[in-house]
Amino acid sequence: MTNGPESLLEIELARVGFSMxxxxxxxxxxxxxxxxxxxxxxxxxxxxxxxxPAARARVRLAGEWLDDPERGLRTPVHxxxxxxxxxxxxxxxxxNVERNIRFGARTTRRTGGSxxxxxxxxxxxxxxxxxxxxxxxxxxxxxxxxxxQRVALARAIATRPRALLLDEPLAALDLGLRARILPYLxxxxxxxxxxxxxxxxxxxxxxxxxxxxxxLDAGRLIAQGAPRETLWSQAVHSLSTRMGVxxxxxxxxxxxxxPSTLVRTTGGTELETPWAVGSGEELxxxxxxxxxxxxxxRPGRISARNLCPGRxxxxxxxxxxxxxxxxxxxxxxxxxxxxxxxxxLDLEPGTDVYLIIKSQALRRIG
Numbered sequence: 001m002t003n004g005p006e007s008l009l010e011i012e013l014a015r016v017g018f019s020m021x022x023x024x025x026x027x028x029x030x031x032x033x034x035x036x037x038x039x040x041x042x043x044x045x046x047x048x049x050x051x052x053p054a055a056r057a058r059v060r061l062a063g064e065w066l067d068d069p070e071r072g073l074r075t076p077v078h079x080x081x082x083x084x085x086x087x088x089x090x091x092x093x094x095x096n097v098e099r100n101i102r103f104g105a106r107t108t109r110r111t112g113g114s115x116x117x118x119x120x121x122x123x124x125x126x127x128x129x130x131x132x133x134x135x136x137x138x139x140x141x142x143x144x145x146x147x148x149q150r151v152a153l154a155r156a157i158a159t160r161p162r163a164l165l166l167d168e169p170l171a172a173l174d175l176g177l178r179a180r181i182l183p184y185l186x187x188x189x190x191x192x193x194x195x196x197x198x199x200x201x202x203x204x205x206x207x208x209x210x211x212x213x214x215x216l217d218a219g220r221l222i223a224q225g226a227p228r229e230t231l232w233s234q235a236v237h238s239l240s241t242r243m244g245v246x247x248x249x250x251x252x253x254x255x256x257x258x259p260s261t262l263v264r265t266t267g268g269t270e271l272e273t274p275w276a277v278g279s280g281e282e283l284x285x286x287x288x289x290x291x292x293x294x295x296x297x298r299p300g301r302i303s304a305r306n307l308c309p310g311r312x313x314x315x316x317x318x319x320x321x322x323x324x325x326x327x328x329x330x331x332x333x334x335x336x337x338x339x340x341x342x343x344x345l346d347l348e349p350g351t352d353v354y355l356i357i358k359s360q361a362l363r364r365i366g
Contacts, residue, residue: 013047013057013219020044020219030189030196032210032227034203036239040219041199045165049084050077062162083161087171089152091140097151098136101127105158126157129187146177150184157188163195164188170205185209203231203286203365215239231284231365245286245365246323246334253277261359267330272305272359284365289323289336291361295354296345306357308333312349315342326355 013020020040024031033041047057050066059067066075091100105123127133130150140148149169156164169185170178182205189196189209200206206213206227213230215223223233251263251271259276263283277283299307310328317323322342324335333355337347347353 008060008062009048010060011044011047011057012059013043013055015055018043018219020047022216022219022221024214024221024224026212026214026224028211029194030198030209030211032206032213033197033199033216034201034206034210034213034231035216036201038218039216041201041216042167043219044216045084045167045197045199048080049082049165050075050080081159081162083156083159083164084167085149085152085156085165085169086167087169089149089169091143091148091151091155093140095140096136097132097138097140097143100140100151101132101136101154101158103155105160122160123158125192126154129157129191130154130184144177145173146180149173149177149181153184153188157192157194161194163197166196166198168199168201170200170202182208203363206231207364228283245363246289246336247287247292248365249285249287249331251277251283251285253279253281255279265329265331267328269308269329269331271308271357271362273362273364274359275364286363286365287333287357287361289334291357292333292335293356294324294326294335294337294341294345294347295356296351298354299356302356303358304356305359306355308355308357310353310355312347312351312353314349315347326353328355 009024011020011022018040020043033044035041043052046052047055048059048061048066056069057067058069059065065073066080067073092103095103102123127136130153132150132154135143135147140151143151153169170181173181186209188194198209210227212225213227214221215230217239222239223230249265251265253260254262254264254270256279259278261272261274261276262270263273263277263285264270273285308328310326310333312324313327313332314325315322316325318336320339322337322339324337324342324347326333326335335355
């Protein structure tokens, strides 16, 4: 979508303990809403869908007012023409896959949708894009988690909504199932003429699916734009730290001979990642403090791919744990250890140590 009709959203919300006032305008087919838990992502979608009846909200989508308490306007949920897939969608256990998919289309037709808008061609596209042709007669109780999610997506698409709202549709799936579902989400984005608003707190997911990213924090829009530039912004770095990613590193592909798993930080420290990075390619890595181990002596043969010598410069209390700040070259990394571990290793500022980092602990956040 290029500046399509649904690409403008305005919401004003006030309720006990939370408020939101924002205007979102985007130019792409898919807008990703990114932020920590409690930032307002899901609340925004629920208000847009009309699922927060107690909330006093003014909502306008593409110039059309959906809710305005001052005028007594509240558009019923079924008249908003919005497709929605929550984290854990519910399917009808007494209907097979095909009847689940067609249920939404029939519901929309009964509430005023036209036969043309709900054509067999469109339902067929949803089934084809999500690879469900061989599963149509199967009982939903016999489906895997990933298959159930694909059916839920097809059911939402089959209504031919004005926009598709996805509330962390991969969050309840394990890593293997996420990897299988992602290509289908990309196909929906690339092959269907359907505006999508996709919620996630996963930077990798945001980078892969988002053509444009809007970052929310406590009901406020703090950054918006292209994925890489937005996730690299200082405001988002600060948010990443509060989300539990204490270490944020800007790196560049280190191999001069093409794609490699080796990267180099701006301070010159080399790290091995779990994926190939192009020569000279710039990216941003996140690393949780609890994923950094500390050793006093250089370890021998270990499975971890990254071993960084450094010096402790600060140790601070953090609840029942200790945050150990270590200078590695010109960079500072933070490791989270138990109080007992710090005492047994006799760690203190000035101690030379080795940081042990598994490559799988590195996360791409931009």
